[in-house]
Each structure stands twice: as structure tokens, then as C-alpha cells.
Amino acid sequence: MSQATVAFIGTGNMSYAIIGGMINSGFSAAHIIATNRNQSKLDKVANDFGVQTQTDNLIALAQADIIVLSVKPQMMADLCQTFADSGIDLSDKVFVSVAAGITVARLREMLRQDVKLVRCMPNTPSLLGKGVSGLFAAGTNEQENATITEIFSATGIAMWLEKESQINDIIAVTGSSPAYFFLFMEAIESKAKALGFSPEQARQLVQQTAMGAAMMVEDQQIEINELRNNVTSKGGTTAAAIAHLQQQGLENTVSDAMDACIARALQMEQEL
Numbered sequence: 001m002s003q004a005t006v007a008f009i010g011t012g013n014m015s016y017a018i019i020g021g022m023i024n025s026g027f028s029a030a031h032i033i034a035t036n037r038n039q040s041k042l043d044k045v046a047n048d049f050g051v052q053t054q055t056d057n058l059i060a061l062a063q064a065d066i067i068v069l070s071v072k073p074q075m076m077a078d079l080c081q082t083f084a085d086s087g088i089d090l091s092d093k094v095f096v097s098v099a100a101g102i103t104v105a106r107l108r109e110m111l112r113q114d115v116k117l118v119r120c121m122p123n124t125p126s127l128l129g130k131g132v133s134g135l136f137a138a139g140t141n142e143q144e145n146a147t148i149t150e151i152f153s154a155t156g157i158a159m160w161l162e163k164e165s166q167i168n169d170i171i172a173v174t175g176s177s178p179a180y181f182f183l184f185m186e187a188i189e190s191k192a193k194a195l196g197f198s199p200e201q202a203r204q205l206v207q208q209t210a211m212g213a214a215m216m217v218e219d220q221q222i223e224i225n226e227l228r229n230n231v232t233s234k235g236g237t238t239a240a241a242i243a244h245l246q247q248q249g250l251e252n253t254v255s256d257a258m259d260a261c262i263a264r265a266l267q268m269e270q271e272l
């Protein structure tokens with residue numbers, strides 16, 4: 001499957017990021033099909049990355065070896081029904097679902113077949129090759145898994161998981177967590193504006209600092225706690241700020257937020 005054709009069904013934010021990561025790391029645009037019900041939503045991905053686009057999911061399904069299901073979880077049952085009803089042979093295809101909160105068992109029920117399936121939990125930094133994708137295989141062989149690894153390694157780190165339940169854990173750790181970091185950055189940006197910096201200055205200050213901090217974590221390879229200590233002079237300004245965050249329970253708040261994320265995924269598994 002080295003020249004596998006990959007169809008992204010429901011090309012929105014997440015598929016755009018994966019496709020971008022693939023193209024930026026040298027995948028052939030000719031082997032990627034992006035679908036959406038709405039052609040106008042496909043113009044950007046076609047212009048930016050030169051991939052094929054298609055408003056008819058069944059044409060993409062018939063042409064592709066790997067089918068990435070990337071509609072919102074609430075749309076998945078309707079989409080899968082059209083595939084199950086299509087009469088197209090699904091048995092040789094590898095399905096990859098990036099949807100949160102829908103299990104392998106439920107996806108197979110929706111497709112009315114024990115299809116070869118990989119559950120994948122990516123994140124949007126995939127666009128820059130800085131993504132993380134948790135992967136869980138059901139019914140795929142080694143060669144197929146190698147092809148999937150190749151695709152998701154192109155977008156960052158691809159990590160195979162032993163248990164399907166770990167997909168929900170990785171949603172909390174990496175799938176949803178870019179939003180936690182963005183919220184933290186928004187809070188700093190907003191306060192910088194309140195302190196009198198212009199919107200442009202506030203944006204520049206927060207983005208440079210966040211990027212610098214993240215790059216130090218990667219570059220220095222020492223405990224993150226030590227990096228923090230290196231900023232924190234005893235009796236100084238950082239110590240005052242950190243003490244406030246800790247008194248307000250930041251660590252517990254983050255832990256509780258991640259538990260809420262996992263709980264929502266489990267609840268979706270019951271609902272969808």
C-alpha cells in the first residue's frame with residue numbers, strides 16, 4: 001500500500017491539519033482525496049495543498065484504499081449508513097476514524113461489517129508536523145499498520161496504543177489539550193492588553209513567550225519543573241505569580257479538566 005490513496009471524508013479543521021502535515025512532509029497530493037458536502041469548504045484545501053476534492057463521498061470511497069472518517073461524531077452514523085448501503089466492497093479498505101467518543105464496536109455496527117479499522121486521535125498541530133496521534137488497531141495487518149504509521153508520522157508523533165480505552169486518555173492529554181494551552185495564552189494576551197499593550201504587541205509578546213517556553217522544553221531535556229525553577233528567583237516576581245496560581249488550585253483544576261474530558265468521551269460512547 002505504499003502508493004495508497006487516502007480519502008478524507010468530511011474535510012474540516014482536523015482533516016485540513018492532517019492533509020497539510022502530509023503534504024508538507026512530501027506525500028503526493030495526487031493520492032489524497034478530500035471530501036465535503038459543500039464544495040466551497042473544499043476550495044481552501046485544494047488551493048493550499050493541491051489535493052483532489054470531491055463532494056460525492058461514495059466516489060471517494062470507491063477510489064481510496066484508506067478512508068479517514070473525520071465528520072463530527074454526531075454525523076458519523078448517517079455517513080456510515082450511506083457506506084453500508086452503497087454496495088461498494090469495504091472489506092479490503094482500511095478505515096481510520098478520528099472521531100472522539102465512538103468505539104470500534106460501534107463504528108463496525110454503523111458500517112454493518114467487521115471492517116479493518118484504526119481509531120486515531122490526532123491534534124491540530126499536525127498541520128505543522130508537530131502533532132500527536134494516538135492509534136489503536138482493530139483487524140489491520142502489520143503492513144497496513146506500517147502505512148498508517150507513515151501517514152501519521154508525517155504529521156508528528158504517531159503512538160500505537162495497546163488498549164482502546166487509552167484513546168479517551170489521549171484525547172485529554174493531546175487531542176483536546178492544544179485548546180488548554182490556547183486558553184492560557186488568551187488569558188495572558190488579554191491581561192497584556194489590559195496593562196496597555198496594543199493588540200499587536202500583546203499577541204507578539206504571548207506567542208513569542210509560549211513558543212520560547214515550548215522550545216526550551218524540547219531543547220533542554222531537563223525536568224519541566226527545573227525549567228520553571230530557573231525562572232523563579234527566591235522572593236521574586238515569578239514566585240509571587242506562581243504562588244497565586246498554586247493557591248488557586250491550578251494543578252487540581254487541570255487534572256479535573258482532563259477528567260471531565262475523559263468523562264465526556266465515555267458519555268459520547270453511550271449516546272452515539
Ligand SMILES: NC(=O)C1=CN([C@@H]2O[C@H](COP(=O)(O)OP(=O)(O)OC[C@H]3O[C@@H](n4cnc5c(N)ncnc54)[C@H](O)[C@@H]3O)[C@@H](O)[C@H]2O)C=CC1
Nearest residue numbers: 010011012013014036037070071072073075098099100122
Ligand atoms: N478539531 C480537533 O482538534 C480534533 C477533532 N477530532 C475529531 O475530528 C472530527 C472532525 O472534527 P473537526 O474537523 O473539528 O470538525 P469540522 O466541523 O471542522 O469538520 C467536519 C466537516 O465534515 C463535513 N461533513 C459533515 N457531514 C458530512 C458528510 N456526510 N459528508 C461529507 N462531509 C461532511 C462538515 O461540513 C465539516 O466541514 C470529529 O469527529 C472530532 O472528534 C479529533 C481530534 C482533534
Ligand SMILES: O=C(O)[C@@H]1CCC=N1
Nearest residue numbers: 099100171175176177
Ligand atoms: O472537542 C472534541 O470533541 C474534539 C476531540 C479532540 C479535540 N476536538
